[in-house]
Amino acid sequence: MSEYITIQVGQCGNQIGSEFWPLVLQEYGITREKSKSKPPEQSTTFNSFFQIHPDYKGESFNTIQDLVDSEVKARTILVDMETSVVSRYKNSYLRDIFDEEYIIVHYPGSGNNWAEGFCHYGPRFEEKILYSIRKAVENCDSLHGFLLMYSLGGGTGSGVGSYILKLLDDHFPHIDRFVTCVYPIGTEDVITCPYNMALATKELIEHASCVIPVENRALIDIVKKQASNTHSIDTMSFVAGCKPFQDMNSIIVNMLLNLTSGSRFTGDLNVDLSELVTNMVPFPNLPFLSCGLSPLTITSSNNKINLEEIFLQSSNLNNQLIKINASNNQLPLTLGTTLLARGDLFTISDMRSFVDRLQRKNCFTSWSKQAIKIGMCGVAPIGHRASMMTLFNTTAINGLLGKVKSDFTKLYQKRAHVHHYLQVAGFEEIFFEECLDVLCECIKSYQDIENRSMENIKVPRLIPEN
Ligand SMILES: Nc1nc2c(ncn2[C@@H]2O[C@H](COP(=O)(O)OP(=O)(O)OP(=O)(O)O)[C@@H](O)[C@H]2O)c(=O)[nH]1
Numbered sequence: 001m002s003e004y005i006t007i008q009v010g011q012c013g014n015q016i017g018s019e020f021w022p023l024v025l026q027e028y029g030i031t032r033e034k035s036k037s038k039p040p041e042q043s044t045t046f047n048s049f050f051q052i053h054p055d056y057k058g059e060s061f062n063t064i065q066d067l068v069d070s071e072v073k074a075r076t077i078l079v080d081m082e083t084s085v086v087s088r089y090k091n092s093y094l095r096d097i098f099d100e101e102y103i104i105v106h107y108p109g110s111g112n113n114w115a116e117g118f119c120h121y122g123p124r125f126e127e128k129i130l131y132s133i134r135k136a137v138e139n140c141d142s143l144h145g146f147l148l149m150y151s152l153g154g155g156t157g158s159g160v161g162s163y164i165l166k167l168l169d170d171h172f173p174h175i176d177r178f179v180t181c182v183y184p185i186g187t188e189d190v191i192t193c194p195y196n197m198a199l200a201t202k203e204l205i206e207h208a209s210c211v212i213p214v215e216n217r218a219l220i221d222i223v224k225k226q227a228s229n230t231h232s233i234d235t236m237s238f239v240a241g242c243k244p245f246q247d248m249n250s251i252i253v254n255m256l257l258n259l260t261s262g263s264r265f266t267g268d269l270n271v272d273l274s275e276l277v278t279n280m281v282p283f284p285n286l287p288f289l290s291c292g293l294s295p296l297t298i299t300s301s302n303n304k305i306n307l308e309e310i311f312l313q314s315s316n317l318n319n320q321l322i323k324i325n326a327s328n329n330q331l332p333l334t335l336g337t338t339l340l341a342r343g344d345l346f347t348i349s350d351m352r353s354f355v356d357r358l359q360r361k362n363c364f365t366s367w368s369k370q371a372i373k374i375g376m377c378g379v380a381p382i383g384h385r386a387s388m389m390t391l392f393n394t395t396a397i398n399g400l401l402g403k404v405k406s407d408f409t410k411l412y413q414k415r416a417h418v419h420h421y422l423q424v425a426g427f428e429e430i431f432f433e434e435c436l437d438v439l440c441e442c443i444k445s446y447q448d449i450e451n452r453s454m455e456n457i458k459v460p461r462l463i464p465e466n
């Protein structure tokens with residue numbers, strides 16, 4: 001089975017991680033206390049996210065203590081330029097599954113400044129970061145990818161995260177780099193966020209194999225809608241103090257668990273993440289995938305299962321983790337589509353009929369209509385019997401990229417806060433110009449494909465499904 005190394009950077013990245021690890025363990029049937037139920041088969045799948053001692057010949061793991069006794073370590077590297085979130089990891093009940101050599105922290109943080117992260121802390125910690133990554137890579141037999149998590153709003157996630165992404169491209173060019181990044185649109189508490197988002201987006205375009213962006217304003221809407229749901233399972237965040245973002249982060253984690261399920265569990269038609277890159281990224285500078293999920297949260301569901309409803313919800317605009325602007329009343333052009341089903345209830349014929357519906361409803365390029373990728377993982381997510389995740393590479397991403405560009409321009413036209421960046425050694429004014437150029441080029445590439453294709457297509461009108 002494929003192995004992945006996750007790299008969590010900054011407060012947000014590590015807070016997402018604090019939701020991620022307990023849920024991954026829960027999916028493998030590993031709990032704090034010994035439970036009566038037999039854990040699922042782990043022998044071939046558990047090593048995707050965990051390093052097991054090569055001499056270990058024992059049974060499946062039941063409890064966290066079993067992992068500690070057997071020196072199992074999470075394949076994860078924790079990076080933050082402030083200490084608070086990671087030090088809470090060190091005081092948590094999961095502390096022993098994190099390898100000390102994979103933890104890189106410093107004080108006092110990157111001050112919400114991409115330049116501090118990218119130009120100062122990146123080079124300063126390069127050797128240490130590379131040492132940890134190399135060690136984690138050496139502990140893999142079949143490494144398939146790096147999975148990075150960070151927010152683009154502050155200085156560490158956006159700056160050091162971008163620096164690590166570039167390092168991975170330089171040193172491990174043949175290993176895919178997947179980035180789940182939070183665009184804090186809707187929760188802007190950082191005035192320099194537009195600069196940080198734009199500078200980091202340039203690095204994503206240039207160095208990531210595949211990007212799944214998440215917008216906080218989309219997550220907030222989802223969380224508000226779900227607030228009436230009384231069946232939410234405690235997601236067991238083992239790091240106290242993440243409360244304001246806990247519900248939002250658990251949606252991101254749900255997405256990550258679905259995304260990687262095909263690599264971690266057996267199924268009729270498993271989709272590995274590297275297959276996803278091949279199918280979903282038609283050109284290297286257009287790596288952004290929008291993602292929809294159903295169910296969106298980890299809940300204990302007593303409802304009757306309706307597979308069609310699950311499919312419809314997962315492709316519904318309201319269930320997307322980025323805001324798709326439907327105001328021009330025209331469907332965006334789809335460059336790539338993947339449907340990932342979990343649970344053993346879906347059949348191939350169900351999946352074919354969902355594909356048919358997407359093919360009838362959406363607009364495609366001349367090359368992207370016939371081949372819609374499908375994945376079927378036999379193991380359902382916690383609390384559910386079935387789930388569906390849809391991934392689209394569409395020109396609708398220009399809504400997000402356009403917002404990043406306009407927020408950046410608003411600030412940069414007035415040159416507000418520019419001096420904070422210029423005073424960091426290694427940062428030059430041209431970085432601002434370059435990031436704007438790359439952003440505009442990416443937007444234009446999506447736009448050109450849309451314009452060329454739309455000339456030959458009878459454009460369906462957008463009717464959001466409920
Ligand atoms: N969804 C989500 N957003 C977060 C979380 N933590 C912070 N944010 C948002 O991300 C932006 C700041 O990113 P942080 O991760 O706190 O910053 P950082 O990477 O630690 O960088 P510095 O603190 O500047 O060194 C803010 O605008 C927050 O609204 C989180 O756990 N989840």
Ligand SMILES: [Mg+2]
Pocket residue numbers: 010011082109110154156
């Ligand atoms: Mg921070």
